[in-house]
Amino acid sequence: xxxxxxxxxxxxxxxxxxxxxxxxxxxxxxxxxxxxxxxxxxxxxxxxxxxxxxxxxxxxxxxxxxxxxxxxxxxxxxxxxxxxxxxxxxxxxxxxxxxxxxxxxxxxxxxxxx
Amino acid sequence: xxxxxxxxxxxxxxxxxxxxxxxxxxxxxxxxxxxxxxxxxxxxxxxxxxxxxxxxxxxxxxxxxxxxxxxxxxxxxxxxxxxxxxxxxxxxxxxxxxxxxxxxxxxxxxxxx
Numbered sequence: 001x002x003x004x005x006x007x008x009x010x011x012x013x014x015x016x017x018x019x020x021x022x023x024x025x026x027x028x029x030x031x032x033x034x035x036x037x038x039x040x041x042x043x044x045x046x047x048x049x050x051x052x053x054x055x056x057x058x059x060x061x062x063x064x065x066x067x068x069x070x071x072x073x074x075x076x077x078x079x080x081x082x083x084x085x086x087x088x089x090x091x092x093x094x095x096x097x098x099x100x101x102x103x104x105x106x107x108x109x110x111x112x113x114x
Numbered sequence: 115x116x117x118x119x120x121x122x123x124x125x126x127x128x129x130x131x132x133x134x135x136x137x138x139x140x141x142x143x144x145x146x147x148x149x150x151x152x153x154x155x156x157x158x159x160x161x162x163x164x165x166x167x168x169x170x171x172x173x174x175x176x177x178x179x180x181x182x183x184x185x186x187x188x189x190x191x192x193x194x195x196x197x198x199x200x201x202x203x204x205x206x207x208x209x210x211x212x213x214x215x216x217x218x219x220x221x222x223x224x225x226x227x
Contacts, residue, residue: 043204043218090156102216104156
């Protein structure tokens with residue numbers, strides 16, 4: 001079965017430092033990968049997606065993600081973290097087949113410390 | 115949260131009662147989805163609909179029902195058969211049926227006691 005793994009439940013980083021939120025995927029063929037962010041008691045906001053093309057994808061709010069096929073990873077990065085980046089982050093992939101469903105990772109809580 | 119509205123934001127019900135959660139979108143999207151979110155489990159797909167008058171079960175459809183009589187509306191009913199209904203429910207929509215670029219509503223937090 002296709003799955004998305006976010007190995008870290010919690011990531012803490014100091015403001016101004018670079019941040020990385022990890023994601024690995026498992027899907028045959030070419031994956032479609034996404035990152036979403038969720039603030040408390042809110043819906044998910046789209047950050048970025050990888051469909052094809054450059055392995056480094058740039059998204060909203062200064063975030064970027066690097067697609068690595070050999071490592072089956074799609075880690076979210078930001079060069080300089082802000083306190084306002086503190087939120088719950090979800091990695092997701094589109095399933096193959098006709099249903100085209102999103103499969104989500106379990107989420108990573110990012111806390112940026114002032 | 116785009117053009118997707120969910121109401122109410124918070125909902126409280128007694129055990130054994132059915133409850134319907136509203137989801138409306140004005141994005142003219144073909145596909146709509148319902149997810150359930152529990153702490154530490156990410157989002158799990160309950161039902162989805164790719165076209166009016168048609169819908170498909172997701173991974174955890176038991177105890178839930180939906181309808182899609184209009185393109186802009188996709189209400190979810192949590193029935194008394196759902197064993198553990200307390201959760202945060204998120205509705206989403208996407209243009210076409212590719213699943214790419216899903217837009218999410220603000221969610222409804224359902225508490226059943």
